Amino acid sequence: MRTFKYIGLVVLAIIIWTAFIGYGTMDGFLLRSITSEDTSEAFIEAAQEKIEEDFVGNFAMMLIEDGEVAKTHFYSVDQPVNENTVFPVASISKWVTSFGIMKLVEQGKLDLDKPVDDYLTRWQLPESDFDNNKVTIRKLLSHSSGLVDDLGYNGFEPNEKVQTIEESLTKASDTDYSDGVAIVGYEPGSQYMYSGAGYTILQLLIEEITDLSFQEYMTKVVFQPLQMNNSTFVISEKPNLKLAPIYKNDGTTRPMNTFTALAAASLFTTTADLSKFVQASVSSNPVLRAETIATMIEPETFINEMGVYGLGPHLYSQNATDSKVIGHDGSGNDAINTAARIDLMSKDGIIILETGSYDIASSLADEWLFWKAGIADYVVIQRNKTFLFLLLGIGVIVIIGISIFIFKRNNRKRRLV
Structure with missing residues (x-):
């Protein structure tokens, strides 16, 4: 016994x-951090070790401390890159687009809680089993609109015809893992579901409200005021930019695709330009008022009572009280991966742009999140x-x-x- x-x-x-x-x-x-030392140099050294483990075609990283650029690190297997080298940044486009939308809200031209269909004439949400009038700009910005497209756009190769916005929203042809149809498939506001089509609708909304092309509007109200002179949503309109070679994960290169979904996936920018955008969230800027930024960073959608998305930025702090990290990632298109994070409390941040790897930018940004704020994600747990x-x-x-x-x-x- x-x-x-x-x-x-x-x-x-x-x-x-x-x-x-x-x-x-x-x-x-x-858990142990990627480096035990609390210096930017130590983090960069640890990041370089990760780069050497798997293929990375080119890589640009910028560390921000107390709201100012502190350190940079660049790597390439061929042509050198620097802070002014232009990368496609995929879904980081959505965060930048949200500034353009919120500018119209500030100006009283848009109401966050008005049905988006009330503003649209060129295209309308198709009939669904739910109330389309509940699909508002607020819900589109925060991926809680009820759209079930699950769209990550591939874009169009140089020899392919590019769809119009209306054609893409009716059925996007540049996707290989979803139906590509922008339709409401669950109760708007009831849950978080990432939607590429939601931001394509916002792109159309901007064009309808302003009578400008999306590219013209975003250049006028975001790029020029922030002096993001090497940034564009339409690469053909700025042919003199120094574009990074687009590496695939097998080490070969390919031409850059063209997108209908500019707002969701087509931003081209640099670490220097993106740092100006990121810093705009922690300091006064000529685009949006401080109270507008404050509205954008409040949780709008939740997973298990944890705020995951605001009005444009992703929320990374997992309800922590001693940090407030926002940002966005971008990935796909064999193989682009980008990440940007900024802690609104410490004003520390990180930007990583790269091609050739599907996940190294996001992985290192998650490592930075744990290193700086003690917030552990899947990547850190797996490494430990x-x-x-x-x-x-x-x-x-x-x-x-x-x-x-x-x-x-x-x-x-x-x-x-």
């Missing part, structure tokens, strides 16, 4: 230790997996060893008695 009691206590101790490891993993205090299993195993061995020692000692005492 006493033996079973000991076994039960050992099992309980192992369960408690396992729970401790799990809690320490989720909370982050058991071996260490955590080792820690778990050592703990189990120690528990069993101590238990055997105590059991034998008590048995000896009983025999002596």
Whole structure:
């Protein structure tokens, strides 16, 4: 009977230790950062080691400290890149687009909570099983509109015909993993579901409200005021830009695709230009008022009561109280990956633009998030997996060893008695 009691206590101790490891993993205090040193130089050195592990065609990284550019790092297998080299940034386009939309809100030309169909004449949401009048600009910005397109646009190769906005919204032909149809498939406002088509609708909305092309409007109200002189949504309109070679993950290069979905996927920019945009969220800027920025960074959509998206930016702080990190990532198109983050409290940030890898920019941005703010994501947990299993195993061995020692000692005492 006493033996079973000991076994039960050992099992309980192992369960408690396992729970401790799990809690320490989720909370982050058991995880090790990519570097133990608290300097930009150390983070860059650790990042370079990651770059050397897998193929990366070209890479541009900028670290921001206290609202100012602190360090840069560049890498390429062929043609050198620098802070003025232009990269396609994929879905970071959405965050930049949100500035253009919110400018119209500031000017009283748009109402965040008015049905988007009330503004559109060239195209309207198709009939659905839900109330399309609940699809508002607020919900489109925050990916809670009910749209189920699941669109990540591939764009069109140089020999392909580019769709019009209306054709793309009716059925996008530049996607290979969804139907490409912009239709409301769940109750608007009920949940978060990422939608590329939502931002294409916002692109159309801008053109209808302003009587300008999307490119003209965004250049006028965002790029020029922020002096983002090497940025464009239509690369053919700025042919003299220094474009980074577009590497695929097999090491070959390809020409850049052309997009109908400019607002969702077609921004071309540099680390220098993007730093001006990112800094606009933490300092006064000529585009949006501080109260507008404050509105944009409030959680609008949630997953398990955790705010994940505002009116344009993704929210990364996971309800932490000592940081408020916003930003956006971009990926796809074999193989582009980009990431931008800024902590509104510390004013520290990171920008990574690269081609040739599907995930290194996002992975390193997640590593930066843990390094700077202690917020652990999947990438950090996976990197620490071996260490955590080792820690778990050592703990189990120690528990069993101590238990055997105590059991034998008590048995000896009983025999002596």
